Amino acid sequence: MVRPRFRKLPAAQQQTIVRAAVEEFAAHGFHDGSLNRVIDAAGVSKGSMYYYFDGKEDLYAYVTRLEFERLFDEVGPLGLSTLGDRDAFWEAVERYYGDLMAAFTASPQLAALTRGWLAAAANPALRTAQQELEVLTLPWIERTLAAGQDVGAVRADLPSGLMIGVVVGMGQAMDTYLIAEDPGDDRRRELIHAFVGMMRGALQP
């Protein structure tokens, strides 16, 4: 866990460190990202870095969480309360997914960080960082699925753990495809529509 000392640092210095770390991890992922390079880039000594953070994984979890929170703040919540029927639910999901993808294309660095996170999340070396971030994302997915079940848009006969896994796996595939192909706006909308259609096919009762 990030030490409270770090939060007491002048905002500018916090920003310098966080920015250097985000840049490094977005460019090289967790494994190939170098803590030593972050230290050099941020102009801080190794001793200080270890005085602020428990280690590389801690720093990674911290900055990734920071960026994800920024993303979720920016995109805003999925308006779950106003949903009446199944179609409305899936339309809301599609809109939301489109917003997320737009945020990713607007910030390639965030997209790279997310891709790296998805790629590395299964690695046991990141177990604690993973748990820290899952606390942020999984309940969100779970709530969304539950809302879909409330309006009869999502099947309720399977363990939610399995459905969450499938949703994450499909989303990861879609993200990778969209980032790799980088289609125009129209084509992207089209692909997202088809993709949410696939998700609907997989999840509806």
Add this chain to the structure above:
Amino acid sequence: MVRPRFRKLPAAQQQTIVRAAVEEFAAHGFHDGSLNRVIDAAGVSKGSMYYYFDGKEDLYAYVTRLEFERLFDEVGPLGLSTLGDRDAFWEAVERYYGDLMAAFTASPQLAALTRGWLAAAANPALRTAQQELEVLTLPWIERTLAAGQDVGAVRADLPSGLMIGVVVGMGQAMDTYLIAEDPGDDRRRELIHAFVGMMRGALQP
């Protein structure tokens, strides 16, 4: 690429090295697996190892491919020619998936290696190993999807690259779930049935 010299070694010594590498990578994955430990366990010098293989990634790709080929040989092909209608196609897929999962539970080491491979496949550091193995698996998935399209069981309005990605992503989620939960035989059959149902919902026209 593995050097031809390695194949000229006495079979026993090849096996010693391959076995040590499989053990190491199955236990720790690619990143956290140590080439030095493989070298120690196999009782071969570092110079010789680098005389046989280009490096760690090369060794990993080689032994993983070996294990996958063994798996595919064991499970055998999906009988595509005899398929008449959609239901028969999806039943064949379900049978095949069940066989794969049975092979995994029979050989936890192979399951661990596969899991590690799926987890690490997205990492750019493994690009060449990834391509080497995709040559083995992707055409197989592609052919299966094409056979499904022939009998009208799989939609034909999406790029196959996207569908392959989605299938792999869903499969990965299912594998992870099954390995983590380790249900009994009946429950596993049940879950696989539901899972293939989800896949069908996602892929059918």
Add this chain to the structure above:
DNA sequence: CCGCCGGTTCGACCGTCAGTCTAACACCGA
């Protein structure tokens, strides 16, 4: 028998990594 040569084996060595540890520093109240 020697000398040589290509294929093979060996392990010391290199740069880099994440992480540890101790000495020094800055500030503050007594």
Add this chain to the structure above:
DNA sequence: TCGGTGTTAGACTGACGGTCGAACCGGCGG
């Protein structure tokens, strides 16, 4: 001025993947 506390610096450790030149070995020509 002195001790104490919070902070910074960077030398150091062991392990990593990878490189390299020396040594070794079997066979062949002289």
